[in-house]
Amino acid sequence: MPQILTDDSEGFITLSSKLQQLGYNEVNLNLGCPAETVVSIG
Known part of the structure; x- marks a missing residue:
């Protein structure tokens, strides 16, 4: 199952x-990770 990690709604819909x-009927929706290497804080 693919995991989508994003903060862009249009990109999420497109992907x-x-x-x-x-053929994928579900995705793992990751709504955010606090790790600084994954998200920019500030």
Whole structure:
């Protein structure tokens, strides 16, 4: 199952649509990680 890590709603929708076309019916939605290497804080 693909995991989507993003803060961009349009990008999420676009990627979700593409994944659905590839046959994925669900994704692991990661709504944020506090690790500074993953998100910019500030």
